[in-house]
Amino acid sequence: MLVLLPPSETKADGGDGGPLDLDALSFPELNPLRRKLVDALVELSADVPASLAALGLSERQEDEVERNARLWAAPTTGALHRYTGVLYDALGAASFSKAELARAGGRLAVASALFGVVRAHDPIPAYRLSGGSTMPGFGTLRSLWRPALEPALAEVEGLVVDLRSGTYAALARVPGAVTVRVVTEDSSGKRKTVSHHNKAYKGKLAAALATSRSNPSTVDGVARVAAKAGIAVERTGERELELLTKA
Template identity: 35%
Template sequence: MRVLILLPPSEGKTAPASGPSLDLGSLLDAERLTSPRREVMSALTESSRRPDGPSILGLGPRSAELVEANLLLETSPCAPAYQLFTGVLYEAAGLDSIAKNTAGRKALEHHCVIFSGLWGILSPTDEVPDHRLSMGTSLPGPGRLPSFWKPHLAASLTDMAAQGLVVDCRSADYAAAWKPSVRDGVEIMTVRAVRIADDGSRKVISHMAKQARGLLTGELLRAVAGRTLPPEARADDVAALAARLSGVDDVEVSEADRQGRRVLTLVTR
């Protein structure tokens, strides 16, 4: 039994200036996932060479040059995913600082999974190159990536999450690639964030939601590493930890829906 945190990747990345080249055999659950990873890599490379490559990848004119990274996947320097991804969620989580000691690295490796349009899933410590491919993309060949990855990821993630608590911080496209089931003895908690406006209404703001999920992720991993969060932690334990986050005024935990999922709402102002 364990807590398993599910994260999206980050559009914001810091490409490493040096590092080892890609080793697919070292990535999370390589035995199951190397073949589909190669299939997506090949399709991505071919799409990135096409004149309409930026359009296929959903990139605007100002971002078109970013597709060049996809042509160098085999040779570009790699960095751990927790260093490569540098968007709002990852900045708030502070995974780099968590990874500086043995207990923190173990928490990252055993209690956190990053979803990826290109790699399917990653451990935060997996070393990968800079790339551009969102899960919402439809690639010639594999097709819609959530549909492509769903059958490949099911066995890996069901094993990882079995009899534990899943804290789901993913956005919709990434959530579509795998939906945990309570039939496997999993308790499921989806994290959302809302801001209370001056008129009392509630608004979901993407930037703030990413930051709140990042803060929660970092606190959970530090609690796991420091053994202040028990291995058998349940949804109420996560809610209690979330209530202590800076900038969070209140937390709400819904009743389980028909699929056994509960929603943790972080309320800010």
């Protein structure tokens, strides 16, 4: 099973790994485009106003441009520890046991505007590039990534649980993946999509799937792992699940 997570805009600083080595990343077939984008971001960082405009940042976020300027020289750390924010707080990788970290390393992957997709322990630097960004001279990231990323993800063996947000799901389709919709139910039984706590609930589900001793290979298996972790999940389609939260 592979659980595809969305990235986060916020990322931890530093790391105890050496500089970025694309050959150390999973999905090596993506390296030509990765290198092209990293080089482009480094070059763009020399023009701070242009970087801010392309990345959708304010002048108070110039430090993000500095991060991009150091992409080839900055220290790295595993992707699971690089990304921060609501989903990753709920995931709680810092509290995983050694055995749980090993399972997570084989089951979790993170979508990335810069790297396409990386596995949990792939060493990456801090960077700033969003899935909705348009790099000058390159067009949309969707147009760049789809031709390379879709074939790479199609080669993944076993069940794929797709927890990506819409922006990152658009970078590459994964036919046959299990999708999860976080919903709440009112007193009349009507359900609606949860937006505010969506990331937190997906983080908890990802933690359950990443650390479970069983490695589900079916939609019903995913639901069983969730239920064992106290997460209410219902199957609503052939490859669709709804995660039911309290109103």
